[in-house]
Amino acid sequence: MNDHKPTVVLLFGGRSGEHEVSLNSASSIYKAIDRSRYNVETIGINKQGQWFWGVIPDQILKTGFPTTTEGLQVTLVIDPTQPHFLAINGQSLPNDGKFDLVFPVLHGTYGEDGTLQGLLEMANVPYVGSGVLGSSLGMDKDRMKAVFIERNLPSARYVTLLRSEFLREPETYLNKIEAQLGYPCFVKPANLGSSVGISKAHDRTELQESLKTAAIFDRKIVIEESINGHEIEVSVLGNDSPIASIPGEVLPAQEFYTYEAKYSNIGSSLLIPAALEDDIVKKLQLMAIQAFQAVEASGLSRVDFFVNDENEIFLNEINTLPGFTEISMYPKLWEATGIPYTELIDRLIILGMERFQDKQNCKISQND
Structure with a gap:
């Protein structure tokens, strides 16, 4: 500079x-x-x-x-x-x-x-951050999961439906979700983060109410099977050659990591580093980078996983613009990995500049 x-x-x-x-x-x-x-x-x-x-x-x-x-x-x-x-x-x-x-x-x-x-x-x-494609894929949980499946990254089973479909044929889709996923299951607006509009349904009545709640926030709804396991998160930093942080574990005070738990810090805690075997840590870091590259993210992302008692790993989602508050996992993981908060901000700015300069090297047409 x-x-x-x-x-x-x-x-x-x-x-x-x-x-x-x-x-x-x-x-x-x-x-x-x-x-x-x-x-x-x-x-x-x-x-x-x-x-x-x-x-x-x-x-x-x-x-x-x-x-x-x-x-x-x-x-x-x-x-x-x-x-x-x-x-x-x-x-x-x-x-x-x-x-x-x-x-x-x-x-x-x-x-x-x-x-x-x-x-x-x-x-x-x-x-700073991902471009149009990386951002849009990282935001849409349905399309994100489709890309993960295409890259053979293990994920939980899921069903996607449109708000209009559910309102038109609620019984049909309730039956479909019960048959394909069972209970409990998570119901999410496809294009929101920070656990906004997310519910955990344990029976048909809760499922119907959860779908109504998610439909308030988005026209597309993603329903996922519930995975019994530890909630593990890994931070990723970089452009073409990204690096991954040590993993951390979310210990939610409530049944899952709600919006309030993330940003009000009411009882939930973060275990950094997560208590995992070295080979699992390496697998998580590799998979986090693979997820980052699958959606063509750049700059920063937080990748979320479940790890069950048999040490099976399930990729949950990628967040291309994760929370940056004092209690947010993304900067805390990098701090524990060796990159302090202010240096992390500096690196992200430099990565944004580098990505921009790299794009300037592309011709618009053959006559340029």
Whole structure:
């Protein structure tokens, strides 16, 4: 990066069920990023999708977003030759709104699913994390699992159905799920993370209610068989040559790792490193990298597994933009592996720059 001190735009909030998680992640990153190496600007996106320049995550957590008359709304100018942010009211921005990289901390829809990444690609903007394909595959649990199966990565059995199908023929699909998976089973919106909308069904009544709950959040629903085993997570870092952290185990206070357990820290705990045999650790690390490469992720991901008492490994899912709060597994695993939080942020920024530069080496046409 030479002598130039890059400007990093921390982008957070968003139109997602994980809006508050994003604010907490951004708060931690904002406090920890190395100001001696980077200039930091912030843009917060409210739940209506409006972008505000200069808002601070902790302040938003306390008092909420400003109104459109109080705050400085901005938009990204889609000019691949000179991408920059522009104030909607015409007010000047630092360095005329120019920057070097966007660090998205937008969990869930409109941030982690490839939509934001497509916008940034159109504008020719360097950014942290996976691209359009990796983000969209990592977000959609149904398509993610299909890719894992294609790569012969062992996963739990599952059934996918559309909300419209369930509403039209509820008995048909209840029967299908019971026949193929049995009880208990997990019911999940296909395109949400952080355990939002997820339920564990133990009988037909709970299954029907769980499907209704998941249908509130997504048009596509994934139902998985329940695996009795330890919940193990591995962090992955890199682009073309990713590395894997030591594994950690989630010890949920509730029956499964709910949204509240993840972000309120109510009784749940993380065991780092997980108490596993060395050969199982190596298998998990290899499989985590294989999952990362299967969806063509880049930058960062957290890969989740189940390991049963017979040491069988089941790949659960990949999260291409995992939580970055103080109690989140992704940074804690890297810290235990030897990469402190601030250094981890630095590495992710460098990986984002490297991925962008690599893409600039591609020709658009033969005549370029």
